[in-house]
Amino acid sequence: MLVELAIGDAYGAGFEYADADHVSRHNTLAAYVRNPVHPGLAPGRYTDDTQMALALAELLVSGAPWTAVSIASAFTTAFHRDPREGYARGFQGFLGSVRTGEEFLARIRPDSDKSGAAMRVAPVGLLPDVADVLHHSDVQARVTHDTPDGLASARAAALAVHYCHRGLGPVADVGAWVADRLGSPVWATPWRGAVGAKGVMSARAALTALATGGSLSAVLRACVAFTGDVDTVAAIALAAASGSDEIAADLPASLVDGLEDGPFGRTHLSAVDALLP
Template structure:
């Protein structure tokens, strides 16, 4: 799961809010693409979507209490050990000035309804029950996105992984299943460009996944929406990687050329193994 979602994040980063003509020309899965204006993110590098997901996964396997203090500690640690571009500007400026989880909590204003809590929620879906998933997703969202829409988007993203991981039903019925738990709007098909709100990215990911038969198809479809497509791809591939109903056929070039520094591809694979062993 972690490698696949990182591929989605890194591939989508080349197209985030790019012009539709650029997306249409280059969204071929032939390799990673340099974003036309975000030159600080090199092709094959993942962004905040994956880095924050690592923090969530690391806390899950640590056995430490699932509370605001530990979540903030792991968010700060993930960024401070490996600072990178890709975060929203104001939040990155904030991260550059905090050094501890306690400082983070003392200064954060968790009023956002954007996609930050949803993009990192995938590993929570491995938990054994729906109630567990809803609780864990809500608590991690409240650290930075303590709004009804921010929390619901995180819960929906985590439930998508849960549905696929536990084989609850056909992937085509995923949006309806989430809609039955979080509200009927989640079952409505997404149309058009994806904006910055968390519910937008998750609904686009649910539509993409429920109409795809392979990870390759899901990745191209996620990016084709245009807009905040790295988050759509991250959420869709996190869930899609956990079901045998979706062919695991990502192009080898995307896996092989995913960054592989200290917290890159090999680290993701190892952490993924520990995560699945914990919640098998």
């Protein structure tokens, strides 16, 4: 799951907030592309979506208590051992200025309703039951996104992973299942148009792309075709899609092999993945 999430993130990073012409010309899955809006991010490099999901995955497999302090510590450790582009500038500066989980929590303003809590939550969806998934999702979301929409979007993203990896029903029904669990019909309503920075937008777009099924390649192209914050959409959707028996695992070798493979790249992601529930 983590490798697919990272591929979605890294591929989508080439299109994040780029214009529709760039998307229509280059969204072919032939290769990673450089984003004209963010040219400093090298093709094939993942961003904050994957780094923070990896931090949560490592915390889960470590067996450490799932607390706000341990989660904040995981985020700071992951960032300082491997500083990278892709974070919002303000939050990147914040991470660079804190060294411990306690310092993180003392200084953070957890009032965001953007997509940060949803983009990273996928490993939580692998937990064995819905109550566990929702509890763990809420605890990690409250560290930075303690708002109704921040919490809800993280819950939706985590539940999508749970639904697909546990084989709880047809992938076409994932939005309806999430809507039923969260008590809101919005999750069953297909997303249309460009995706903005809000977490609900990214999660809804991911559910919409995921429900089309078919193959990982088809889901990935559908995520990017929305335009906007598509690296987050693709990270959420591919993390879930990777566990569905209905969805063919057909990502091109150019994307698999082209994903970064440094100390915390493809090989490390695969090793951590093997330890997840």
